[in-house]
């Protein structure tokens with residue numbers, strides 16, 4: 326178990342807590358006894374090579390994938406009282422309360438679908454609306470604010486598929502913001518995104534963390550990691566390291582995690 | 596007051612027959628409900644599912660007829676049975692989904708045909724297959740309006756959830772909605788709608804009404820809300836045109852209604868200002884000509 330995980334657990338306040346989580350897809354072991362706790366109000370970077378299990382970990386927290394072993398609990402925190410967690414919840418219960426927002430790696434959505442950017446962001450609010458999901462003024466206000474924060478106000482009425490890849494990513498981040506989730510999971514939000522969009526999203530994540538929200542973001546941009554995150558997790562089916570970004574990114578660790586070192590190959594059990 | 600030989604007189608002429616009024620009402624209701632549903636089916640890519648379920652309800656309807664239960668119950672049971680069987684065949688064998696759908700619905704449909712042939716009132720067979728809109732009684736009309744009303748109400752009240760389900764089921768799951776339940780709602784409505792439409796245009800042509808209006812509206816707008824207005828409007832107009840045409844030309848009403856929908860689709864397909872093929876071609880050509888002109892001129 327690593328220091329940051331221990332620290333969060335001893336402090337008694339974890340936004341996310343995974344204990345011995347193992348996930349298999351048939352014969353493929355995607356996660357192998359992952360033990361990881363993240364304190365609220367932090368930005369945690371998730372790094373590791375392709376196929377190291379980053380997306381699987383995020384999906385497990387979302388309850389999109391059920392672990393074969395181990396448990397996932399989500400702290401029920403409010404942004405205003407971030408440090409006074411109530412009972413920890415299962416992913417399902419957390420979802421029902423709209424606690425976790427999710428920006429998927431590939432929005433495998435139909436680009437030609439006849440919905441506008443504002444419509445998509447409004448979908449973030451559905452969990453809070455009544456039976457027919459009729460938007461109230463507060464919902465419209467939340468959507469407008471989220472769009473403004475990702476700098477998409479001018480494109481609000483555009484059809485979602487007509488946005489560029491980076492703009493679309495921002496739209497989905499806006500949906501997570503409009504949802505008002507306490508925990509935001511972003512799976513590679515910077516892939517195929519230009520510097521400006523990247524800066525917008527990074528600044529936004531910082532603002533959210535300052536509000537007391539917890540952000541988990543998987544990324545391949547190792548250079549930007551220290552500036553972006555409070556802590557980092559190096560993943561290769563298991564947690565290889567969890568700590569300050571600069572510490573986690575030490576060359577020998579990366580060599581092991583990314584298999585650049587032949588010696589490190591012996592460590593892998595495939 | 597009105598000139599009986601004028602256009603108005605011509606339009607009113609069929610309405611002096613009660614059966615024509617009933618046919619008109621039934622067809623418009625069925626067409627509108629089908630058209631609403633078609634907006635989602637087209638976007639999810641469930642057209643083939645629409646085909647399957649609308650055929651697969653046949654044995655359910657016949658069995659309900661035999662035991663004297665409401666048609667809707669039999670249709671719902673067999674609609675869901677079909678979907679379940681398709682899932683089983685697809686997931687537990689190497690047969691792909693399109694083949695699974697083809698196998699399951701044709702088998703169930705055949706079961707329906709066999710059941711029809713052994714039930715006493717044999718004449719019903721062609722009515723079920725091709726519809727019998729001119730023979731619709733007051734009781735049938737009542738049932739069509741009732742079931743159609745239920746289907747339309749469910750679709751309209753839950754339209755935002757269903758659209759979310761069609762657009763991004765993962766997000767629906769993430770905010771605590773159940774994509775499974777929403778999918779089941781849509782399939783349930785599909786089974787209900789099939790029963791409604793069955794009596795007007797028949798089992799074979801139901802699928803046309805479940806696809807064409809939505810597809811037509813999709814070519815006309817980039818807003819889903821507008822689709823929900825355009826599709827039923829097109830369907831209602833086509834229904835009226837089709838029934839009138841069948842009266843004056845003395846041709847099959849079910850076929851005529853679908854033909855009218857197909858005609859509207861063809862026009863939109865060619866000439867839609869947004870996504871029309873012809874319009875795009877003209878635009879391309881004028882652009883090429885403009886480009887050619889600049890290239891030639893020094």
Ligand SMILES: Nc1ncnc2c1ncn2[C@@H]1O[C@H](COP(=O)(O)OP(=O)(O)OP(=O)(O)O)[C@@H](O)[C@H]1O
Pocket residue numbers: 350351353354355373374375376377378379380381382430
């Ligand atoms: N649905 C699935 N069925 C079977 N195997 C899967 C499935 N999803 C992921 N895997 C496997 O699980 C392992 C982890 O995949 P995962 O997508 O979590 O990796 P990742 O770290 O997100 O990779 P990337 O950087 O490429 O996004 C890989 O070996 C992958 O092939």
Ligand SMILES: [Mg+2]
Pocket residue numbers: 379380381430512
């Ligand atoms: Mg991934």
